[in-house]
Amino acid sequence: MDVTRLTNIMQVTTTPTDLARARQHTGGWSESFWTSLNPSAYNPLWLIQQNKRANLLPGSAAIVGFRTQIYTISGNKLLPGGASSGRQGLPGQPSLGTDLPQVALMFNCASVTSPNNTRMILRGMPDTIMSGGEYQPTPTFAGLVTQFQNSMIGMNFGFVGRDLAQASVRVLKIVVNVISLEQIPATGLNVGDFIRLHRVYDDDFNPVKGAFVVTAIAGANITVQGLNASVSEPSGTLRRDVLSYFPYGAIQAVRAVVKKVGRPFEQYRGRRSKTRA
């Protein structure tokens, strides 16, 4: 399945008035979400989303660019595909101010089709929506947030995650690559699939973690590659490890959090890596 990761490139420039005490700084950050649509379908929807997102930005911030990258979901892995990027120029609202740009708003995003959910954090929130140390939007701003939520729901925008709809089964025993299960998961398990162990501890009480590829299935016993552990008592669960795309079903603002903005994407000359070759 091909999905596309859509990214908005944001930038904020501080606007001190007393230049004897401070000078302007520029920072940048990005916000991403996913879609299963093709470009001709998602472009008009994305533009609406960008406008709604820009309405939540203070006047000194703007959406300055965009980026897309195609991924193919292959089992529990992503196969990166082509990317594209470009400039955008959607400024924030001049009436909204910011101090140190660190206020962010966290949203809880639920999937329509699965128990999966994710958290989305919007950075560069104007400080006028903060009062008493918490998120206290004005009625106008709350309306803008609702518009933003509506621009994300039902538009086939979503997120990618490990599919929690896959059934979990108890692990009874593990003897070098062979896992004995209570039963084969009802949602299916085939040779070549990956499984992931959860809260499984070996006989020495060390956690047994990770994803393993299934090479054989015999009854409720499955054989995997590279699992050198010994578990003689029932411990933890196993689930087929599958990545899936989940469209947003509901988005709710949760609370204000702190997320500083990073280095800008333009004009910044780059930090020299500590591990320069």
Place this chain on the structure above:
Amino acid sequence: MDWLRSCYESEWHLFADSPATKTGGRYYISPPKNPFVGTTHFYASRRWHETNYTKIQSLGEDLESQQAWFNGEPPAVKPNAIQVGSNTCFNFGDAIANALGDDDMREGFIGACFTPAVPLDPLWEMASTYDSCALQFFYATLLKWAGDGLHERMTTAFHMLLGDAAQTFFVVTLPPRPNVMICKMPTFSVVVVDGTPNPQTLAMQAFASIIRPQNVGLYGTYAPWYALSSFVNDLCNTVGVNANAPVFLVGYSMGGAMIDNVAARWYNANPQRKIRTLTFGAPKPGNSRLIQFLKKLPGISIANEQDIVCSLPPTLNLIFPVATALLMPSLYAWAEWEQEPNRARQANNGVLTFNVNPIIDTPLLTHLVTQIIGVQPFDPVLPHRIKEYRRRIEVRCPQTQWPISQVLWDYLHGADNPDIDVGVGVGVEVLDLNLCPCCATEPSPETFDVILDVPEVPELDGQIMTMIQFISGPAGCGWIGMIIVEGEELTLEFFSELVDEEVLFGGSLGFTGSEPFMFNAGFGEADDFSCLPWGFVVSAPLFDGGDPLGFDITVRTLPLLDEFFNVGVALGVEVVDG
């Protein structure tokens, strides 16, 4: 293009039918407003990948390669902001069969990016693609020939490059005017300006005069250079160069400063005109106003690493301690001079480093200032010689590349001309025997044994002269050798650019016959006078009672010390028209 917070070097998988093949690449900071690629592609950064889940290697950046930090400096010659290749190739990867070879690369970048995929005028691109090292070698050779007065060779080379449509005009002048070669094509022109017989002194005029750039209206420069640019302008008008057609300007040393002036003036006359420049060893040509004009013109300014002429007049940071120590505030006049844009510093091994200059330190500048105060001639800056520029380019570019054909490449090296051809008239033909280039890193062979057969020249009257030239080595070393000339009525003279105290000779210069001439050359204790030529001139009348004469020369040499290196031998013939 991609959005990145810092630039780096990495490797990419780009070929659909050879996914394991990696291609090195790097990001650099693009100019503002540079357009993005209009389609999806695999040149993007892996730093944008979703980090929560495992990725499978596909086309695009290698997932394991180390990303080496890079400062983001663009190449001196920035690629055009154009898409080269189809969207299909960008979206699905290309075939390995279409991979570019070194011939298609320009200084490590894809050559096609620098020129339109389908050039509007292929000959113009061939004549003016200044970032091609082969073309740089072509023009460095032409400048060397211009200094030697070999206009026939220059003409032949232009014809070999551009075809029979090339019309060439070679103007020989007296110093301080340089020699100028103009090649006129139906759709464009090329102007090559050499550095005069004493290029270093003339290039250092502005520095030696301790003056700030003189206002000439549009900008500030050294007034004599501006006047000489008028001379070039007049020449172009005289020979009928189209003042609106593209023009490629090439200059060496003071000639470089001159063509900078010409370029700025022509740009102001017609900003739409295509003007490209290529300079070797040019000094700072003027003030910031002149540089602002030059920044609008594509070109490259090559400066040898130790060629301090290119860094003169010095910067304010350098001037300050010297002016303070010598109590000479007048030196601050130098501070307004600015270097050419698109500077590429050329190391001894030919490697180019962009946007850096040859280094002058305070002791060296102090020494130069004391020479100015004492009205003494400046010490020769050996890396400033065009021969040295040519040699370093050849190290960087050992084989020919587009647009220079192999035949032309051989002609530039003289490999096509093992026998000296003196039938073309008055001039000097130099055989580059390439035994050991000057300043080579490898020791010379223990002995040279060269036989030169000077042919008979029935068409000319006068005298035939053969120059046997050596290149001096480090102090304390020397040569012994033997010259055998088989002919009659011969004379042999010694010549040297070394001062007398630095070279000691044995043997007799009263040589007039066919007896072997033995010589023993040693060099004094001067710190560094390597790479200066010395040698002998053997001459004979062309006719002896109505029969044309020729003679054979054998040179046999042996270096005195094992560590003697930096040696070259050149043999040449000059026919002096009687």
